Amino acid sequence: MLIQELCATDGITFCDESDPDFDFKSLLSDVMQKSSVGHWKSATRKLKKLNKQYSTSDRPVPREAYLAVLEACAANRNNGARATEPARKILEDMAESDYEIPTDLANSCVMNSLGEGPGGTHDQCGGIDAALAMVAAVESSPNGSSSLTDATYGRLVSTLANDGAVEEAILVLRFMVVEKLFTPPLGTFADVAKAAAKSDDHAEDVLQVLTYAKAAGYELDNIAAVEAGRDLLASGVIAAEKMDNLALGLRLLTAAAKAEGCAPDSGDDLVASSSAAAQRASTLIHKRAIQQACKDNGWKLAVKLLELMPKRGLTPATSVWRSVVSTCCKNEKSRKATAILMDWVSIVSRTSVRLLRIIHVCLPSTFSLSFIADYTCKRRQGRQASCECL
Amino acid sequence: MSTSSKSVSTAPMSATTSSSMSYDEVNKLAFRALQSECKQLGLSAVGTTAALRGRLLEHFGLAKEVALEKGAAPAVTPEEIEVRRNDFTIALQTYYVMLNINLTLIQLIAYSGALRYRWHHILR
Numbered sequence: 364m365l366i367q368e369l370c371a372t373d374g375i376t377f378c379d380e381s382d383p384d385f386d387f388k389s390l391l392s393d394v395m396q397k398s399s400v401g402h403w404k405s406a407t408r409k410l411k412k413l414n415k416q417y418s419t420s421d422r423p424v425p426r427e428a429y430l431a432v433l434e435a436c437a438a439n440r441n442n443g444a445r446a447t448e449p450a451r452k453i454l455e456d457m458a459e460s461d462y463e464i465p466t467d468l469a470n471s472c473v474m475n476s477l478g479e480g481p482g483g484t485h486d487q488c489g490g491i492d493a494a495l496a497m498v499a500a501v502e503s504s505p506n507g508s509s510s511l512t513d514a515t516y517g518r519l520v521s522t523l524a525n526d527g528a529v530e531e532a533i534l535v536l537r538f539m540v541v542e543k544l545f546t547p548p549l550g551t552f553a554d555v556a557k558a559a560a561k562s563d564d565h566a567e568d569v570l571q572v573l574t575y576a577k578a579a580g581y582e583l584d585n586i587a588a589v590e591a592g593r594d595l596l597a598s599g600v601i602a603a604e605k606m607d608n609l610a611l612g613l614r615l616l617t618a619a620a621k622a623e624g625c626a627p628d629s630g631d632d633l634v635a636s637s638s639a640a641a642q643r644a645s646t647l648i649h650k651r652a653i654q655q656a657c658k659d660n661g662w663k664l665a666v667k668l669l670e671l672m673p674k675r676g677l678t679p680a681t682s683v684w685r686s687v688v689s690t691c692c693k694n695e696k697s698r699k700a701t702a703i704l705m706d707w708v709s710i711v712s713r714t715s716v717r718l719l720r721i722i723h724v725c726l727p728s729t730f731s732l733s734f735i736a737d738y739t740c741k742r743r744q745g746r747q748a749s750c751e752c753l
Numbered sequence: 754m755s756t757s758s759k760s761v762s763t764a765p766m767s768a769t770t771s772s773s774m775s776y777d778e779v780n781k782l783a784f785r786a787l788q789s790e791c792k793q794l795g796l797s798a799v800g801t802t803a804a805l806r807g808r809l810l811e812h813f814g815l816a817k818e819v820a821l822e823k824g825a826a827p828a829v830t831p832e833e834i835e836v837r838r839n840d841f842t843i844a845l846q847t848y849y850v851m852l853n854i855n856l857t858l859i860q861l862i863a864y865s866g867a868l869r870y871r872w873h874h875i876l877r
Contacts (some may be wrong), residue, residue, distance in 0.1 A: 437838070451802075454794045455801045455803055457801060458801060459803065492784040492785055492786075493784070495785060496802045499784070499799075499800060499801050500801045500802075503800065503801055528785075568856070692773035731784070
């Protein structure tokens with residue numbers, strides 16, 4: 364009782380006449396001031412404090428404050444990607460507060476958060492995760508579904524593909540083509556197809572990418588006219604070889620050959636020689652297809668494929684030449700066999716290999732001997748034997 | 754747009770398992786790791802980082818911890834409010850008493866000093 368008597372405050376009343384919003388307004392003013400001079404770190408810290416300590420449901424942080432800080436963060440390519448995380452947080456806060464996000468700011472933030480480093484980072488800042496989070500935030504904001512452009516999505520897809528995240532890249536690509544009805548540039552498809560063809564367990568995904576390219580409006584018979592299209596077809600050829608789908612590989616090369624605008628070269632030649640992997644895949648596909656044709660006794664197909672190989676810049680192996688010659692001999696096609704042999708000789712002599720070596724290789728073959736004898740007889744009956752020079 | 758898949762290579766989630774994730778571990782997950790984790794647990798993998806994180810925390814029963822850490826006021830009964838008010842009053846009163854005692858002591862010390870000064874002059 365004594366204490367209460369001592370502490371009695373009779374006759375004293377307290378009256379707070381200060382502005383209850385003073386702290387909020389003061390901090391908000393600081394945020395705007397820091398943003399206006401481009402001090403993004405300070406502005407971000409103050410905005411966070413404003414959001415956590417002073418904002419209420421009746422007095423939320425205004426959209427202008429978010430926009431001012433976001434602009435400061437997005438300046439100079441997200442300030443060298445260092446301001447990516449604050450920008451992501453602001454975009455998420457804006458989406459949560461149901462504030463509309465300006466299109467140019469959203470696209471700029473997402474694009475500039477992606478770099479060429481591992482994980483899509485730029486000097487270990489930003490990255491794919493931040494970009495995907497931004498995309499999710501923008502899409503969940505009011506009118507956000509139409510904010511991001513195809514260039515932004517395309518950059519995201521290419522970065523995902525270059526980082527080896529093929530499945531995610533294909534998902535975003537599908538979203539672009541099927542749901543957004545975009546027509547991404549061929550380079551985007553080529554990046555994803557290249558990444559899928561590079562990995563062992565994603566070869567089938569290349570076919571999916573080709574399907575999306577068709578769905579986006581591209582014709583496979585024309586895309587070889589541009590480099591990105593040739594890269595896409597080359598990835599298709601590599602995937603076809605991995606899947607042992609010979610028909611698909613040959614079909615893609617034929618499609619490349621049909622493309623106009625590759626003069627003086629032909630599209631299939633350019634596709635087959637676009638990379639070491641594409642050249643190897645093309646050679647293997649032709650070799651296997653010829654061997655299969657020889658096995659099925661299809662001399663016409665075998666000869667046709669063999670004729671295509673030099674046109675596509677591919678060098679047939681000795682076994683391939685021999686198989687075709689043998690098949691022709693089996694089917695008593697001596698003229699064709701001679702022509703093939705002559706081609707073989709000319710190609711090998713052009714590549715400065717000794718002629719004797721070829722004769723040494725081909726002469727032991729019973730079929731070769733029989734066809735030469737047969738052909739010599741026939742030719743003697745009519746015209747001069749041209750193969751006697753052998 | 755959902756991009757969750759199993760082939761997330763860059764996300765730091767390899768050290769954790771779905772059955773034993775703490776609040777800090779959930780908070781450390783990157784966006785793709787959050788999506789992947791949500792998908793593995795059969796939760797929706799669509800939404801912002803906060804939404805995905807909230808789903809995971811709720812799944813692991815850590816949502817209450819989040820509320821407390823965010824500073825949200827927990828539910829308090831009127832009895833608890835009364836007890837806290839009494840505690841505060843007692844603490845305030847104790848403070849006043851201590852202040853009074855201190856003032857008294859200071860007065861005593863000053864008075865004794867003055868007396869000593871006076872006696873010093875008288876004795877001279």
